[in-house]
Amino acid sequence: MTDWIVLGLLGVLSVASALGLLLSRNAIYAALFLVLNFVIGAVIYLVLNAPFLAVVQISVYAGAIMVLFIFVIMLLGAERLTPAENPPGLNYQRPLALILGVLALGLAAYVLLTRQASAAPVAQSVDASPTAVGLQLFRNYVFPFEVVALLLLAAMVGAVVLTRKTE
Amino acid sequence: MEPTSFVVFLSSVLFVIGALGVLLRRNALMIFMSIELMLNAANLAFVAFAQRWAQLAGQVFVFFVMTVAAAEVAVGLALIVTIFRTKRSTSVDELAQLRG
Numbered sequence: 001m002t003d004w005i006v007l008g009l010l011g012v013l014s015v016a017s018a019l020g021l022l023l024s025r026n027a028i029y030a031a032l033f034l035v036l037n038f039v040i041g042a043v044i045y046l047v048l049n050a051p052f053l054a055v056v057q058i059s060v061y062a063g064a065i066m067v068l069f070i071f072v073i074m075l076l077g078a079e080r081l082t083p084a085e086n087p088p089g090l091n092y093q094r095p096l097a098l099i100l101g102v103l104a105l106g107l108a109a110y111v112l113l114t115r116q117a118s119a120a121p122v123a124q125s126v127d128a129s130p131t132a133v134g135l136q137l138f139r140n141y142v143f144p145f146e147v148v149a150l151l152l153l154a155a156m157v158g159a160v161v162l163t164r165k166t167e
Numbered sequence: 168m169e170p171t172s173f174v175v176f177l178s179s180v181l182f183v184i185g186a187l188g189v190l191l192r193r194n195a196l197m198i199f200m201s202i203e204l205m206l207n208a209a210n211l212a213f214v215a216f217a218q219r220w221a222q223l224a225g226q227v228f229v230f231f232v233m234t235v236a237a238a239e240v241a242v243g244l245a246l247i248v249t250i251f252r253t254k255r256s257t258s259v260d261e262l263a264q265l266r267g
Binding site for chain 1: 173175176177179180181183184185186187188190191192196197201203204210211214215217218221223224226227229231233234235236237238239241244245246247248249251257
């Protein structure tokens with residue numbers, strides 16, 4: 001029961017901060033709403049028995065990625081967002097996007113509410129300590145791990161090359 | 168309704184809000200942040216199912232999604248900075264022509 005109260009509260013907060021991101025007119029406020037959303041996501045991970053991911057979420061998403069975002073927003077001085085106007089010839093785009101979004105949401109709700117959850121019993125909770133995640137990562141997923149390392153290197157080189165001032 | 172269904176529904180709500188952000192906002196930075204929101208929603212579903220089936224593979228996959236998101240943000244923000252240098256704007260409507 002307490003689990004339900006906690007999950008419901010976290011869900012409301014999460015959706016509210018996401019709506020804040022969607023509706024705010026200032027890019028810095030939007031970024032801060034997103035940080036709030038990520039922190040709430042970390043707490044949901046804790047409830048869902050994923051402590052390692054909760055800490056990674058805080059340090060990588062709420063820490064590194066959002067600092068990069070806010071840094072770029074302030075660097076460009078682009079925090080004041082002009083009210084969006086429709087580009088010519090695209091007047092139907094915004095209402096259509098709204099309708100399709102609400103439709104997708106209704107579809108998800110329909111599927112989740114009408115389909116019975118599979119009868120398989122809920123599995124026993126697994127040991128999700130950082131040790132267990134690390135063992136899994138380095139025993140069964142070593143190759144993807146190395147590929148991701150290469151990807152990060154490529155991204156770093158790409159970012160440096162892209163932002164270098166051409167003489 | 169069990170907790171897993173609730174979290175998966177929450178994840179789909181967040182995903183739809185992110186998709187609406189991509190479709191409705193015209194600022195490249197806002198679009199990027201909405202994409203992050205969508206990635207985060209997918210991660211939430213992964214963790215919910217990992218807990219439901221007591222499999223660590225879901226959590227490991229979330230770890231990979233986070234690293235790919237970090238790489239994507241680094242390259243994407245570098246692109247936005249470069250575009251801002253030439254266009255003096257971060258609106259995607261300004262990018263409707265092929266020549267610089």
